[in-house]
Amino acid sequence: MDSLEIIKQISLSSPTKILLLVMDGLGGLPHPDTGKTELETAKTPNLDKLAAEGICGLSDPVSPGITPGSGPGHLALFGYDPVSFNIGRGVLEAIGIDFDLQAGDVAARGNFCTVDKAGLITDRRAGRISTEQCAELCRLLDGQVIEKVKVLVRPVMEQRFIVVFRGGDLAPDVSDSDPQQTGVMPKVITPARAPATITAIIANRFVAQAKATLSGHFPANMILLRGFSSRPNLPTMSEVYKLKPVAIASYPMYRGLARMVGMEVLQTGTTVEDEFKTLIKSYGDYDFFFLHIKGADSAGEDGDFARKVAVIEEVDNALPALIKLQPDVIVVTGDHSTPALLKGHSWHPVPLLLSSKWCRRDRVSQFSESACLSGGLGRFPATQIMPLAMANALKLMKFGA
């Protein structure tokens, strides 16, 4: 019996409410001049107060040393083992552009590329054509029907696009056509197991037709496909936790991830203020709120330490409006670390605070990486966040007699 199955058996619906506030990429590394991380540098009186009244710790989204992508990072936050429920690259790209991926669809990530007369790849990114050009070329390839399978093609950004195969009995287990190097031919797509044979045949035919269609469109005269995948079959949060969950997130990928676990997704604006307002307005209608703040991660990815500090301070400043709602459990954390010094996601564990009437308070009085290290939750897998939040909301019955 896996842990989701246990939770499913002991969870119960109740009027208590849980707020999960995720600052994407929250965890950081100390600035060389000050020895303080982004979170430690930010002035966060409201988060510090929550930490003082709550219990803190550090979580590992996947496991120590593993840097998670956004998919695994969020699945873990929602309580789903990110290793068992890995989301393929194709699916993630699709939900990242708000594409309405359906059960049974097989999605792949595509690149327009350049091939020479012999068919050898000379540029895997076709000179990074513009997003507009990409959209035009996608329209040329979109809408074909191959053996009753509809092929949908949508632009993502620059040379990147997605292709979705829909209809028929398609399995996603096929190899990439992208050889990840130049000077060679694109690879033939092959099935990893028998049920994926049809997928491979259709995908190869699509590639061949694309080559013909694109022949006059140098430098984008060929395509490369990789990350064939289908929507993972995730039990919904309502099934597992008996929650009525809602997501407030402005970026498509996080909206898509929330939808994948059965959350309702609200329309909202792009600023912290917009998102907070959306949550407050909808507070009566749900009992679980996933509030996603993208800015901290973007600043970290850009290596902009000061901007990441500013985003954290902006959230802290807006926080009293949420605290005033008196949710039974407030969890503040990130989906992974994104230290500005590394300009990217990292493996460092993520600070977390949980505030509730029933948490066993620790002595942490500041919300920071170093303070969380001695928190009462210790260091723990991020998949345990939801069970802890549920327990503190008194939404879990006893396990076993």
Next chain:
Amino acid sequence: MDSLEIIKQISLSSPTKILLLVMDGLGGLPHPDTGKTELETAKTPNLDKLAAEGICGLSDPVSPGITPGSGPGHLALFGYDPVSFNIGRGVLEAIGIDFDLQAGDVAARGNFCTVDKAGLITDRRAGRISTEQCAELCRLLDGQVIEKVKVLVRPVMEQRFIVVFRGGDLAPDVSDSDPQQTGVMPKVITPARAPATITAIIANRFVAQAKATLSGHFPANMILLRGFSSRPNLPTMSEVYKLKPVAIASYPMYRGLARMVGMEVLQTGTTVEDEFKTLIKSYGDYDFFFLHIKGADSAGEDGDFARKVAVIEEVDNALPALIKLQPDVIVVTGDHSTPALLKGHSWHPVPLLLSSKWCRRDRVSQFSESACLSGGLGRFPATQIMPLAMANALKLMKFGA
């Protein structure tokens, strides 16, 4: 290879002795007036001294956020994964009344209930009839033989009883007849898998006969059954640890749980003093002592903070007599937390101290939840307690060459 299998391969018999002192429901939550838990409030000079000379930590019986029942809590303490070896409700009720459950028996928990003329349930508890009435009615139902299967019926308390099906080839995987609501008929018992078909047939016939027998016994004119289960097939502690283990526990359920892992169970009185005396008298005959103190949990369940403090102090006060025996390893912990504030079992991790010549001492000098947080054992699954105790008793050989 699971962890029990590893231990089995490397454990060795030796003259060293381990004392596992379990204060049921030991962990707590701070009193709002003092900010101190039950354990932190209690004056415990002897436990503090053991903590100062030993190593401390906090354990999770099942996993963070999960509130364990007594079964899972104790299985974890004995080193058995409480999720793989879940004990059914029927079995637990049976061992809770010291019923000698045999391998192959299928036990269910029963309620006497009230049905109207149409057979619809009007009271799932038959007006909470007295235990005496329950015993009388059980005698009416007890001892039938259905298709060579003997049906044993024993009273538990008020309207609760157990029914045990014995003989034949019975699998326990059948559904409950108890619909857990009124205004509907009791459900037909159905097999979850083919080998349980006979169990379902016999159980349904037993229910039908019970209905006929009880027709004149309003309000107890029908029965509801749930939690069909068999004794889990647990390797004994002698097999796994090569110990000669003994249990000193006054409550039937804990005596039953100890028997289920192959411990000898001694006759003892109901007070802390009685149990300590029993242990001291038998000290020469065994090398593993499970000493179970129920009072802390009962006080917690009653919401009686002061009484829980008093029980802990009583144990502390009696402790020197055990320390004088100089067991090689002393472990003091609980099977779960039972904060008086919550009046029930909870998910909070459980303080633990381990004292032995060979532990790597930490700086903890007080036995309390907050001090254990910074203990040398950190926060860890309760299933690791036995391997740690065994190691400190020098009863485990090297793993691998």
